[in-house]
Amino acid sequence: MPFATEAAPHVVAPNSVGRVMRTVLYALAPVVILHWVFFGPGLAIQILLGTATALLAETLALRLRRKPLAPFLGDGSAILTAVLLALCLPPLAPWWLIVTGTAFAVLLAKHLYGGLGANPFNPAMVGYAVLLVSFPVQLLHWLPPQLASEHAGLSLAETLSTIFTGSLPPRLSWDAITSPTALEALRTNLKMGMTMGEAHQFASQERSAWLWIDLAIAAGGVWLLAARIIRWHIPVAMLGAIAACASIMYAIDPGSYAGPIFHLTSGASLLGAFFIATDPVSAATSDRGRLVYGAGIGVLTYVIRTWGGYPDGVAFAVLMMNLSVPLIDRYTIPRIYGHAR
Amino acid sequence: MNRSPTGAAAPAAILAYGGLRLSAHKQASTARPLRVASAAQHYVLPLDQHAGAPSTPRVRPGDRVLAAQPIAAPGGALSAWLHSPVSGTVSAIEPRPAPHHHGAPTLSIVIANDGREQRVEPRASVSFEQLAARELCQHIGHGGIVGLGGAAFPTDAKLLGSQLEGGPHLLLNGTQCEPYISCDDMLMRERAQDVILGARILLHALDARHCTIALEEDTPQAEQALRAALSRCHDERVRLKVVPSIYPAGGERQLISAVFGVEVPFDALPAGIGVVCHNVGTAAAIAHWIRDGQPLISRIVTVAGDGVHQPCNLEARLGTPITTLIDDCGGYTPRMTRLILGGSMMGSAMPLDTLPVTKSTHCVLAATALDLRSRTQEMPCIRCGRCSQACPALLLPQQLHWSIQAGDQNALARYGLMDCIECGCCDYVCPSQIPLVERFRDAKTLLSRTQAEDQAAVAARTRFETRQARLAQLEAQRRAKLAEKRQRLGGRPQP
Numbered sequence: 001m002p003f004a005t006e007a008a009p010h011v012v013a014p015n016s017v018g019r020v021m022r023t024v025l026y027a028l029a030p031v032v033i034l035h036w037v038f039f040g041p042g043l044a045i046q047i048l049l050g051t052a053t054a055l056l057a058e059t060l061a062l063r064l065r066r067k068p069l070a071p072f073l074g075d076g077s078a079i080l081t082a083v084l085l086a087l088c089l090p091p092l093a094p095w096w097l098i099v100t101g102t103a104f105a106v107l108l109a110k111h112l113y114g115g116l117g118a119n120p121f122n123p124a125m126v127g128y129a130v131l132l133v134s135f136p137v138q139l140l141h142w143l144p145p146q147l148a149s150e151h152a153g154l155s156l157a158e159t160l161s162t163i164f165t166g167s168l169p170p171r172l173s174w175d176a177i178t179s180p181t182a183l184e185a186l187r188t189n190l191k192m193g194m195t196m197g198e199a200h201q202f203a204s205q206e207r208s209a210w211l212w213i214d215l216a217i218a219a220g221g222v223w224l225l226a227a228r229i230i231r232w233h234i235p236v237a238m239l240g241a242i243a244a245c246a247s248i249m250y251a252i253d254p255g256s257y258a259g260p261i262f263h264l265t266s267g268a269s270l271l272g273a274f275f276i277a278t279d280p281v282s283a284a285t286s287d288r289g290r291l292v293y294g295a296g297i298g299v300l301t302y303v304i305r306t307w308g309g310y311p312d313g314v315a316f317a318v319l320m321m322n323l324s325v326p327l328i329d330r331y332t333i334p335r336i337y338g339h340a341r
Numbered sequence: 342m343n344r345s346p347t348g349a350a351a352p353a354a355i356l357a358y359g360g361l362r363l364s365a366h367k368q369a370s371t372a373r374p375l376r377v378a379s380a381a382q383h384y385v386l387p388l389d390q391h392a393g394a395p396s397t398p399r400v401r402p403g404d405r406v407l408a409a410q411p412i413a414a415p416g417g418a419l420s421a422w423l424h425s426p427v428s429g430t431v432s433a434i435e436p437r438p439a440p441h442h443h444g445a446p447t448l449s450i451v452i453a454n455d456g457r458e459q460r461v462e463p464r465a466s467v468s469f470e471q472l473a474a475r476e477l478c479q480h481i482g483h484g485g486i487v488g489l490g491g492a493a494f495p496t497d498a499k500l501l502g503s504q505l506e507g508g509p510h511l512l513l514n515g516t517q518c519e520p521y522i523s524c525d526d527m528l529m530r531e532r533a534q535d536v537i538l539g540a541r542i543l544l545h546a547l548d549a550r551h552c553t554i555a556l557e558e559d560t561p562q563a564e565q566a567l568r569a570a571l572s573r574c575h576d577e578r579v580r581l582k583v584v585p586s587i588y589p590a591g592g593e594r595q596l597i598s599a600v601f602g603v604e605v606p607f608d609a610l611p612a613g614i615g616v617v618c619h620n621v622g623t624a625a626a627i628a629h630w631i632r633d634g635q636p637l638i639s640r641i642v643t644v645a646g647d648g649v650h651q652p653c654n655l656e657a658r659l660g661t662p663i664t665t666l667i668d669d670c671g672g673y674t675p676r677m678t679r680l681i682l683g684g685s686m687m688g689s690a691m692p693l694d695t696l697p698v699t700k701s702t703h704c705v706l707a708a709t710a711l712d713l714r715s716r717t718q719e720m721p722c723i724r725c726g727r728c729s730q731a732c733p734a735l736l737l738p739q740q741l742h743w744s745i746q747a748g749d750q751n752a753l754a755r756y757g758l759m760d761c762i763e764c765g766c767c768d769y770v771c772p773s774q775i776p777l778v779e780r781f782r783d784a785k786t787l788l789s790r791t792q793a794e795d796q797a798a799v800a801a802r803t804r805f806e807t808r809q810a811r812l813a814q815l816e817a818q819r820r821a822k823l824a825e826k827r828q829r830l831g832g833r834p835q836p
Contacts, residue, residue, distance in 0.1 A: 002693055003678070003692055003694070004679065005689075005691065005692050006679070007690075007782075008681075008683075008686060008688055008689065008690075008763075009685065009686045009687070010679065010681060010706075011686070011713060012714055012715075013770050015772040016720070016772050016774065017720045017773055071720060077723075116720065116721045117722050117724065117773075118721065280726060281724055285726065285729070285739060287729075333737065333755065336607065336735050336736060336757040336760050337594065337598075337734040337735045337760065338604050338605055338607035338608075338760065339606075339607050339757070340606075
């Protein structure tokens with residue numbers, strides 16, 4: 001009786017790239033929901049726009065590269081790129097912003113380098129960096145959370161019309177409703193000569209909403225750790241490095257530098273640590289390498305935030321450390337069993 | 342690193358070495374007692390069923406042989422004796438499909454069973470304690486004993502190669518971490534006294550003072566049986582050690598790390614750090630040979646999987662066709678799809694079931710869709726690192742994979758391709774469903790060929806350069822002699 005032969009192992013775990021990516025998306029779901037509660041449906045619309053663009057761009061690229069559509073469209077990686085990018089954009093940003101950024105991320109940052117698994121740079125961060133450099137003004141229109149409660153907020157229709165026409169309903173104006181992010185406010189206020197205490201007060205109006213969202217991000221990150229989708233090395237190293245830098249500078253001059261808690265809970269610190277820097281494709285490989293990689297992102301983030309020209313530095317920090325990955329990998333090959341250290 | 346772990350009280354360090362907790366799938370085959378496999382009409386004995394040189398036949402077609410009679414002698418320094426499993430006639434010495442060649446033919450002795458069960462007069466029981474260690478090792482070799490854990494390395498050679506001053510620490514491997522395989526568990530449950538006697542013989546053969554029998558935490562019945570047998574013989578030198586059931590903790594190097602907390606250097610044998618590891622099945626086979634004069638003519642084989650009606654462990658004579666074992670287990674179920682020799686992680690799928698049981702056959706896995714989980718669509722590596730967390734050799738399989746794709750042989754050497762033990766852990770966890778082990782195996786062949794070619798090239802160049810130098814030297818000597826002669830003859834310079 002003849003049998004078919006196949007190479008060992010004869011069993012594999014029921015796992016797939018799609019499952020990994022979907023788990024990350026599920027971990028982000030509470031963040032999106034809380035965002036809607038505090039800031040209205042803007043982010044959800046951005047995500048839908050980004051997802052549609054990502055799938056279209058992915059289809060186009062796969063067609064051009066003569067790759068099968070089903071497995072790669074189903075792997076969820078393009079959608080994840082779009083969602084991460086949408087999370088970095090203001091919820092009322094004009095539609096073409098997320099479309100341009102996502103298309104750039106998927107077509108150029110991902111497929112030009114060989115598609116899934118081959119991109120040296122985090123696609124979402126490439127998309128964000130392109131937008132930040134090209135359209136800095138549009139990226140400043142962040143909404144304060146009060147809009148949802150006190151001003152009765154923007155309805156779904158008003159949000160849609162704002163995103164697609166670029167103009168607000170007649171009863172509102174950009175100046176009236178947008179507010180700078182905590183980091184941006186802190187930085188402008190410090191420049192205007194306020195003391196740290198005053199600067200913080202000004203910036204702290206919307207902190208509570210963001211703290212809830214940060215909590216959701218951290219919870220999602222912990223869930224990913226527990227599900228073994230990500231490992232602790234990058235988040236711990238990155239947040240540790242930010243906290244360390246902030247503590248040192250705060251200890252030296254508390255009047256001019258914000259403390260570690262502020263830095264950990266503002267900007268994209270937590271989102272970056274758990275969801276962006278942990279992108280395995282563009283991160284360092286070994287555990288030790290990932291500690292170096294994460295710490296590098298943390299330090300660069302703090303430096304760019306504090307002394308650089310941009311309010312937040314996570315995107316550029318991630319991209320710069322992406323650049324360093326081949327070097328890190330080269331010098332952090334782990335000791336093999338039975339070999340001397 | 343190089344200290345002897347004989348006295349080391351290091352904690353079990355297995356969790357530091359990756360590995361997986363897999364479903365064991367051993368309940369079905371251990372639920373039934375150990376049985377003797379049915380007799381077959383023909384027994385096929387490949388001459389190269391052990392590691393090393395093939396054995397040389399001592400019989401010719403047509404010869405009548407008795408059970409336990411030597412039919413082939415060692416064919417080299419590293420080789421093994423082979424004994425007839427039954428009485429009967431040598432019907433042929435010809436190439437026959439063999440399991441260790443994936444069903445390809447290899448020279449084998451075929452014996453037609455006459456059913457009379459006549460055996461050679463058993464030699465008188467040897468009192469092993471009165472033999473010198475070396476003599477005992479050689480005597481073990483005459484029993485055709487090889488490692489029964491799967492590698493089939495001639496036991497006498499392994500024993501003679503690990504005669505250490507002060508005696509090594511004997512480690513008996515009673516762990517079978519791979520799913521489905523339960524032959525050692527059943528052996529220890531039912532023949533614990535044989536294992537203990539084997540341990541004592543091995544202690545004497547090695548002039549060793551300590552023996553640790555390593556067991557997995559999920560074989561409590563084997564542990565009980567061994568403890569009972571130990572308490573009967575009061576041998577203080579033999580101890581038990583229970584290790585976590587983590588695949589592949591039963592691999593020799595992995596087990597040594599789990600038990601002693603030290604690593605075996607990549608370029609050394611376990612004897613290099615004072616440990617000698619033998620399988621419990623080997624120990625029992627040695628006991629049979631020394632105590633009863635029974636050479637290695639049978640072994641315990643697990644028949645497992647959803648593809649047979651009654652999975653169980655069978656004591657099968659060497660050369661028994663696998664079909665006979667399958668029949669003893671109630672035959673195939675209609676769902677039977679793949680025949681695997683070994684377990685689900687490292688076993689080899691066989692194209693046919695007429696292959697014989699050999700000294701290294703520990704498990705016949707008749708697998709169905711219930712036992713197998715085939716790969717789905719292969720996707721590109723996303724460098725998630727699951728593989729490196731699972732790797733017991735502490736490698737970075739994802740980097741090996743990338744280096745294979747890039748054809749970078751230097752990187753493959755740097756990332757330790759040759760240290761891969763092919764356990765399949767990386768393959769098992771890979772979300773991209775990449776057949777990593779298969780790729781690594783192919784790349785290893787290629788890399789060792791390249792390295793051999795490089796070495797050959799260096800050797801050839803050295804040879805050439807040495808020859809050139811030698812010729813130049815001879816030429817210089819000749820010229821010097823000539824000049825000297827000329828000077829003596831009259832000092833006239835040559836025009």
